[in-house]
Amino acid sequence: MAQAYKTETGSGGQGPDRRGSRLRRLYAALRNDRGVWRRGIVIAALAILVALAMVLHAQIPNTIGNLGSLNETFLPWLGVFIPVLLVLALVRRSATALIAVVLPLTVWLNLFGGLIGDKTGGGGDLTVATHNVNADNPDPSGTARDVAASGADVVALEELTDDAVPTYEKALDPTYKYHSVQGTVGLWSKYPLSKARPVDIKLGWTRAMRATVTTPAGQLAVYVAHLPSVRVKIEAGFTARQRDKSANALGEAIAHEKLRQVVLLGDLNGTMNDRALNGVTAQMRSTQGAAGSGFGFSWPASFPMARIDQILVRDIEPVTSWTLPETGSDHLPIAARVKLSATTP
Numbered sequence: 001m002a003q004a005y006k007t008e009t010g011s012g013g014q015g016p017d018r019r020g021s022r023l024r025r026l027y028a029a030l031r032n033d034r035g036v037w038r039r040g041i042v043i044a045a046l047a048i049l050v051a052l053a054m055v056l057h058a059q060i061p062n063t064i065g066n067l068g069s070l071n072e073t074f075l076p077w078l079g080v081f082i083p084v085l086l087v088l089a090l091v092r093r094s095a096t097a098l099i100a101v102v103l104p105l106t107v108w109l110n111l112f113g114g115l116i117g118d119k120t121g122g123g124g125d126l127t128v129a130t131h132n133v134n135a136d137n138p139d140p141s142g143t144a145r146d147v148a149a150s151g152a153d154v155v156a157l158e159e160l161t162d163d164a165v166p167t168y169e170k171a172l173d174p175t176y177k178y179h180s181v182q183g184t185v186g187l188w189s190k191y192p193l194s195k196a197r198p199v200d201i202k203l204g205w206t207r208a209m210r211a212t213v214t215t216p217a218g219q220l221a222v223y224v225a226h227l228p229s230v231r232v233k234i235e236a237g238f239t240a241r242q243r244d245k246s247a248n249a250l251g252e253a254i255a256h257e258k259l260r261q262v263v264l265l266g267d268l269n270g271t272m273n274d275r276a277l278n279g280v281t282a283q284m285r286s287t288q289g290a291a292g293s294g295f296g297f298s299w300p301a302s303f304p305m306a307r308i309d310q311i312l313v314r315d316i317e318p319v320t321s322w323t324l325p326e327t328g329s330d331h332l333p334i335a336a337r338v339k340l341s342a343t344t345p
Helices: 002-009 016-032 041-055 068-072 075-092 097-114 140-148 165-172 241-255 275-281 289-290
Strands: 128-133 152-159 180-183 186-188 193-198 208-215 218-226 232-233 238-241 264-267 307-315 317-323 335-338
Touching: 041 075, 041 097, 068 075, 068 152, 068 275, 075 097, 097 289, 128 140, 128 218, 128 307, 140 152, 140 165, 140 289, 152 264, 165 186, 180 193, 180 208, 186 193, 186 208, 193 307, 208 241, 208 289, 218 241, 241 264, 241 275, 289 307, 289 317, 289 335, 307 317, 307 335
Parallel strands: 128 152, 218 264
Antiparallel strands: 128 335, 152 186, 180 186, 193 208, 208 218, 232 238, 264 307, 317 335
16 A cells, blocks of 8 residues: 555656655756746737736827727637737746736736626616617517516617617516617617607717606606717728717716716617717716626627626616527627616706
8 A cells, every 4th residue: 555655646656756856956047057047038028018908008109090090899808818929938837928918918907807607696776678679680679578578677679770669668568667769779668758859979860868767766867868879991991980979978968967866878879988988978977887797898789898788877786797698680689687776966
């Protein structure tokens, strides 16, 4: 038995002594390798560049192809380069590169580490959901049933077509007694709606609306918006000028809202990191960032890479936020549960 134990953990095995010996030899090899600090300079430079792209994202100008907003749209994905750079540093056996990789890792954790953990809680008194249903949705009735099955008390839909509206009304009206459709956006609610009207976001047609929802916990203003789409074009870069103009108009409308408690539901075609949405995001907070689990990416549905569908609140406490299963749309629906104040202005 003693001999068998020696064979398992001694020089011929894989026990602590064997592993410790390997680490000591590796350390000695690195210590005696005079090129360990000179190698990997390019890898180290790339690591610093990734870190700068994250920490200085607000300083990257939008004057050339809206490069700053493009970077901010996919900002979390810069973290993908970190393990790649780490592997390259190890392959090159470069101490310089290994130390440099710590920099983007630290920045990424500082920016997005808080999204990794689960911040969802219990309680709350209102569940809201929003979904860009896609004008070309092959199964609008099924999509409506899927959203209703979420248990949401208030549902916002974007990209509604005239032909599809009756289908959504037929599928949702048994669950939601009250609804209003304004242009290509609509709001369905289990609680009474009043003062529903379009909101001008400088497009020439209606893609945003506002309504008062009266719940047992109080009144709140609910805005539904579908900001213009953005495109990445070789000759023009990140084309988002119309989106930015509409975001500013939406932010101005919310700033003049008389009700204290406000919920914004919709497809904003931008992330919370995008400085172009500051007119909105500066006065509201994301339910995903406050009470979600993970990044909550919503687009594209087949392989979500960005959260461009948003649930934002003002003077309302987010309790939990989540992404719903895929429907016939190219976006994922999202939902959140919130806690309202019992007092109204």
